[in-house]
Amino acid sequence: MNLLSRPMSTRVRLLLLVLAVWLPAAAGVGLLARATYLKEEAAALRSLQDLAQRVNASIGAVxxxxxxxxxxxxxxxxxxxxxxxxxxxxxxxxxxxxxxxxxxxxxxxxxxxxxxxxxxxxxxxxxxxxxxxxxxxxxxxxxxxxxxxxxxxxxxxxxxxxxxxxxxxxxxxxxxQSVVEAQDYPLASIVSVINDNHLIMARSRDPGKWVGTSASTTMIERIRADDTGFTRSVTLDGSAVISHVSAPNAYGWRTVVSLPSEALAAAARSLTLQALGLTTLLLTFGLFVALSFARPISDSVLALRAWARELARNRPVPAMGLPLAEANEVGQVLRESSAQVRQFNAALETRVQEAVAKARQSQAQLVESQKREAIGRLTSGLAHDFNNLLQTISMGVELAMRTAGPGPHERALQSSRDAALRAADLVRQIQTFGRSVGTDPQPVDLADFVLRSTSIIRNALGRGIELDIALEPGLPAALADPAQLELAVLNLIFNARDALPDGGRAVLVGRRATPEDLQALPAGDYVAVEVVDNGVGIRADALARVLEPYFTTKPVGVGTGLGLAQVHAFALQSNGDVRIHSIEGEGTRVTVLLPVATVRPESQRPAAAVVDGPLTPLRILVVEDDPLVASVVAPVLEGDGHALELLSSADAALERLAAGADYDVLFTDVVMPGTLNGLDLARWVHEHRPGIGVLVATGYTPHDPGKGAPVLRKPYRIAELRQALVTVARARA
The missing domain is CATH 3.30.450.20 (PAS domain)
Structure with a gap:
């Protein structure tokens, strides 16, 4: 019995067929052709990328x-x-x-x-x-x-x-155009220069037709997504191409270089035809040998294919004998599976739909949380840096006020100090908007608030708009964050200004809330802060959406859609609400409802506590990484007679303390470079050098400073620093 006539399994027959006919040679030729094609394609794409960068650099130079x-x-x-x-x-x-x-x-x-x-x-x-x-x-x-x-x-x-x-x-x-035409590039490629408004500024093909027109929608989406890779697309004149978008130059302009897909496909076709010719020769010879093996296998495979189709249609698989034992075993499995598949299909479809819905919901939640986390990190970093700068400015102004004496400059210095304090409040607003710090509700005397804000409100309205203020006598204090209240009122004033392009009248109203105002609010006493204008009003179809973030009725470039959203968020955080009434062509009334405070308001920024008597000179270790802050803190402390040692990191301070250096007070910042921060250093001092008093200053820290050490929030005033040192010195004694 020869080899071909012996009984064999399907696996052995297929293995002999594949090995004897053409698979190894065909695979080798195909891999070689593929590798050559990919090499040529990569070289062509690198050429496109270099050309795009070269043209964009030349345009940037112009x-x-x-x-x-x-x-x-x-x-x-x-x-x-x-x-x-x-x-x-x-x-x-x-x-x-x-x-x-x-x-x-x-x-x-x-x-x-x-x-x-x-x-x-x-x-x-x-x-x-x-x-x-x-x-x-x-x-x-x-x-x-x-x-x-x-x-x-x-x-x-x-x-x-x-x-x-x-x-x-x-x-x-x-x-x-001359820059584009001066480049050396393949004749088949198309070079386009696109400005930051997505308009074509130059083009190697038909410039007279396309210069000044907008890029295609697909290309604009790529540019907005900063997609600088290679993508198959269609040009404005309908050519199928592979295109590359350069990175933007300093002016936001980009260069797009495209190569017709046909140019790359030509090389692939040539290599494919060569591989096909060799494979055909091998196949012709292999088929002659394989015919003797193929019939039993093909009969069984065809039968299994037909049964698989029946299974796919949820039909019963018929019972019949096949030339191969393995095929009969597979047929039996198919028959058993056909019944199970029909049972599982309905349940599987339901589960897939539920899983897809959950996945989409989870993805949306993840994206939103990442967005909020990114905003929080950004605002936290800005708050730390700005508070350090404001600390330098405010304390420097105070030093100037102490040394310069009375004179015409005194009012300017006072205004500079007040401006620094207002800037600190604005930094706190930014932190609140980024949710890196909470709000600080406190009693606010609305009459005093309006009196202090009148100047900035009039400046915000500009010329040509008349401002009236109507405050109800005996108005109780509102419970709200003063900085957030000021921002909310300014946002409403800005909206009134934009609604009065030709001038008009705006009214700032403070009154007790009426029962009509308090619908859907918890029971209690409320005050209302209103801004009323006789401007253009809001369309009826837009009125229901004006509180949505990023929704605006203003022209592009004028409104961000965040003003009323901030007002609404502030009112809700204050346990109040917002009411809007507007008639197109007649004007708008926006009412912010705030709960009444149960205690009397204090001044916006209480005066620093008075130091009770002179303070004995202290040996103070100052740890501050910001040289600007250190440059104003050191003269203040030295001017009060204290002996200072100034270090720029907690690591260096720990090394001095561990070596036995003796001090009365450690005065440290929190966020610093190195392996330790100020809070780590303070904890080490409490544990290992309890005889040294600790005072902490911070512009922003995400960590809880904890108990046991006074904390100065930057920017702090000289009197606040002195009082904190008194507190630390007395606690140490």
Missing amino acids: LDQQFTLAQALANSEALRARDLGRFEREAAAATVPKERWVVLIEKDRQVYNSLFPSARGTARAPESPFLESGGRQVAFAQRGPVTGAPVVGTFVPERTQPVRYNVVVATATEAM
């Missing part, structure tokens, strides 16, 4: 030249002196006609155009860009007001305040 020239002219002595004749001569000398020209503009007209000097006084469109403060802006105009052709202009404001003029260095888009 814009840098424009910005440098605009900045130099904006800072010129001629412009500051309003010597426009000398400015025009400087501008004419610094430009090349028809390639780059200088335009001096006011908000509503052109004052000078070096390309067309006769175009003085040309009106500018109301929506045309104009910078009111420092910075720069690159803008594109499809039709320049004078040239009538596509123009790219770099805007820089003059240094004089208030800003009257902007200097614009303009160039035709042909300058960008």
